[in-house]
Structures are given as C-alpha cells and as structure tokens.
Amino acid sequence: MNTSDTHNQRMAKMTFASVYPMYVAKVEKKGRTIQELHQVISWLTGFDDQMLQELIMEKVTFEAFFQQATLNPNAQLITGTICGYRIEEIENTLTRQVRYLDKLVDELAKGKKMDKILRG
Template structure:
C-alpha cells in the first residue's frame, strides 16, 4: 500500500517547510536552494511544480537526484533514513532532513554536503 504522502501535492507541504525555516530566521531562498540542490530543479521548474500541484510522487519522478543525496543520513520521525526500503519515501525523508538542518541553522555548505 502506498503512503498517503506520495499522493500529496508538494505545493501543500512547501508552505509548511517555508514556515519552519522562517520561524528559525532562515529564508525562502535558502529553502529553495536545498530543494533545488536535492532535485536538480531550477527556480522555474520548482515554481512550475508548485503551480501545477505536482504530487510528491510526480515531483521526485521528475527530479534528477543529487549524486551526494545518499550522504544525507540520520533519523527523521524516528526512522533512520538510510534504512528506508522505499526509494520514494527515502527521497521525501532526504528533503525533510535538509529542511530540518536549514531550520536548525546548520551552515549551508554542510547542508549541501559540500566537499
């Protein structure tokens, strides 16, 4: 059985991500940077996905995941990301983890897994 989040429009969750990072003094630009780093989308593609109310499943199906995405590890919602079997759920949790790290004030070069 597919998880409910797979059919949820990305545009429904994006404002929650934005509120989370802004509450901690970070910016929309920083949020968009991590989303674009993970997915390979540019500003126009991200805006299109938001306007079209693309589901998470469609959003990640269209993405070109960053080759460093597997470096995103840790626990989200009590589950270790690297132990998730479902590739789509793992990708969604990658995004959740990046948003958490931005909100916690982690330096962007660390969030973006720069060398």
C-alpha cells in the same frame, strides 16, 4: 526499515504544494530565507526557481515531483532520523527521497551551515 504500504502510498499521493508552505514557515521562523530553502531543494532535485514554481502551481504529487527530479548523487550522504525513521534504512525509494528533503529542511531550520547541509 520497512514502512507500511499505506504510509508509502500516502507519501506518494501528498502534493508538494501542500507541504511547501510548511517548509517556508519552518525555515523563516528560524531566521532562514526562502532563497536558502530553494537552494537546498535545488541541490537535492536539480529544480530551478521557475520549475519549482511550476510544480507548485500544478500541485504535483511527491511521486511526480521526484520522478521529474534529477537527484543529487550525494543524496545518499543524508543520514539520521526524521519523523522516527532512520533515513538510510527506509527501503521504499520515494519515501526515502521525501525524507531526504525533510531532513535538509530540518537542518536548514536548525541553523546548520549551508556547506554542511549540501554535503560539500
């Protein structure tokens, strides 16, 4: 799937710190914890809690966030639709990575078991 250049640029320039509180609110509203959210983010990116906090404080863009990440080799197993896009069909690498994260947060909020979310 081809996303527009404008869409891809908007994703790249968005800061992780601006979206993180929404992730927290979404999972907590559904009875999940920040620790579980961090576990999911860590699985995808390789970031520990300290690094995650540094990235939030630095207000890094998603572009910088994923440049510093060590993406989990099983990330390509994250499939399905998110925000109207089929993840496995998104051609722009960064946009696909952001949608991976969105999908994992959605699965966490929907009560999926952690071993399923982490493709274990």
